[in-house]
Amino acid sequence: MMIYLRLFYEFFKVGLFSVGGGLATLPFLKEMGERTGWFTNTDMMNMLAVSESTPGPMGINMATYIGFLQGGIPGGIVATIGEVTPSLFIIMAVAVMLNKFRTNRYVDHAFYGLRPASAGLIAAACLSVLLTVLTAVRSSSGALFKQYSLAGGPLFSVPKLLLFAVLWLLANKVKQTKNLHPIAFVAIAAVVGICFRFAGV
Amino acid sequence: MNSYLDLFLTFARIGVTTFGGGIAMLPILQHEVVKKKHWAEDEELIDYFAIGQCTPGIIAVNTATFIGHKQKGRLGGIVATLGMVFPCLVIIMILAGLIANFAELPVVKNAFAGIQVAVCVLISNATIKLIRKGVVDKATLVIFLLIFAGSSLLSLSPVIYVVLAAIAGILLKDMEVNAK
Numbered sequence: 001m002m003i004y005l006r007l008f009y010e011f012f013k014v015g016l017f018s019v020g021g022g023l024a025t026l027p028f029l030k031e032m033g034e035r036t037g038w039f040t041n042t043d044m045m046n047m048l049a050v051s052e053s054t055p056g057p058m059g060i061n062m063a064t065y066i067g068f069l070q071g072g073i074p075g076g077i078v079a080t081i082g083e084v085t086p087s088l089f090i091i092m093a094v095a096v097m098l099n100k101f102r103t104n105r106y107v108d109h110a111f112y113g114l115r116p117a118s119a120g121l122i123a124a125a126c127l128s129v130l131l132t133v134l135t136a137v138r139s140s141s142g143a144l145f146k147q148y149s150l151a152g153g154p155l156f157s158v159p160k161l162l163l164f165a166v167l168w169l170l171a172n173k174v175k176q177t178k179n180l181h182p183i184a185f186v187a188i189a190a191v192v193g194i195c196f197r198f199a200g201v
Numbered sequence: 202m203n204s205y206l207d208l209f210l211t212f213a214r215i216g217v218t219t220f221g222g223g224i225a226m227l228p229i230l231q232h233e234v235v236k237k238k239h240w241a242e243d244e245e246l247i248d249y250f251a252i253g254q255c256t257p258g259i260i261a262v263n264t265a266t267f268i269g270h271k272q273k274g275r276l277g278g279i280v281a282t283l284g285m286v287f288p289c290l291v292i293i294m295i296l297a298g299l300i301a302n303f304a305e306l307p308v309v310k311n312a313f314a315g316i317q318v319a320v321c322v323l324i325s326n327a328t329i330k331l332i333r334k335g336v337v338d339k340a341t342l343v344i345f346l347l348i349f350a351g352s353s354l355l356s357l358s359p360v361i362y363v364v365l366a367a368i369a370g371i372l373l374k375d376m377e378v379n380a381k
Contacts, residue, residue, distance in 0.1 A: 111370065113341075194315065
């Protein structure tokens with residue numbers, strides 16, 4: 001019983017303090033691993049790789065995996081529920097407030113500024129994903145400035161750029177494929193990746 | 202269909218078709234929630250992302266809670282959130298035994314190198330759509346460009362940008378009113 005309570009408590013804390021989602025949970029998980037001995041840094045890096053290769057948000061996958069290792073199936077469930085509980089309460093409180101104040105002049109004006117800002121943050125995240133996947137340019141966070149560097153190898157991956165161009169045309173210009181569910185493009189890309197050994201192995 | 206079941210299944214579908222988390226689920230959300238179900242507008246998705254940047258928790262999950270709550274109140278928020286995490290829970294527990302090896306399999310590596318390219322296409326499209334909704338005039342274009350540049354060049358918490366942009370929105374609208 002104790003292990004379930006502990007799992008819930010530990011992941012509740014991660015869920016409560018990691019503002020911004022996704023990678024924001026990493027420092028908290030790292031600290032948890034060092035303190036509880038539940039997993040090592042290498043375990044965490046393996047898990048990160050798997051999270052990126054399985055569906056679902058990474059934070060959730062990490063909680064399920066660590067919970068499962070420590071407490072079997074109930075452990076996985078308890079850890080995951082612990083992780084989402086704080087944001088569930090906070091978001092529902094925010095949603096109630098928004099409903100109440102959505103017509104308030106100041107709230108409305110704040111959203112006028114928030115929307116382009118949110119779009120700017122999303123665009124920057126999108127750019128960094130594009131650079132990482134399609135080119136050898138890598139970005140990392142410095143103390144104040146982001147640092148950009150070049151990984152080894154060619155600057156562009158030509159096969160990946162070609163696949164990008166074809167998929168972009170299918171998703172935007174070809175009438176028959178434009179409205180397909182996004183998963184269709186993911187499936188096509190997976191098959192192309194396997195046939196042409198995109199990872200080079 | 203029962204509307205709670207509909208919420209659960211829709212978000213389970215979103216959870217299972219999103220690879221990588223974060224903005225990777227934007228295109229899926231647009232397809233399922235905006236285009237198919239009409240549960241929210243593109244504008245609301247941008248708002249939820251902005252709020253998700255400054256509240257705790259995973260943004261994908263927060264968006265599920267918002268939309269579930271909007272459709273069916275508190276229970277709806279809980280059901281949508283559970284739907285979002287359910288498929289991941291099952292998949293990870295099945296893979297847990299094999300996990301260290303799974304990511305090392307050549308076929309998995311190659312497939313995911315391909316999938317990453319598809320994710321690039323999908324998030325580029327989703328991002329362009331959201332920029333069109335968020336940038337409506339000169340002032341919002343300036344905010345967009347400043348935050349895009351700031352976020353690409355500086356290592357600051359997104360919370361700072363969100364708070365500054367909200368204040369800028371209020372001040373800009375105030376000036377507009379005063380000018381009239």
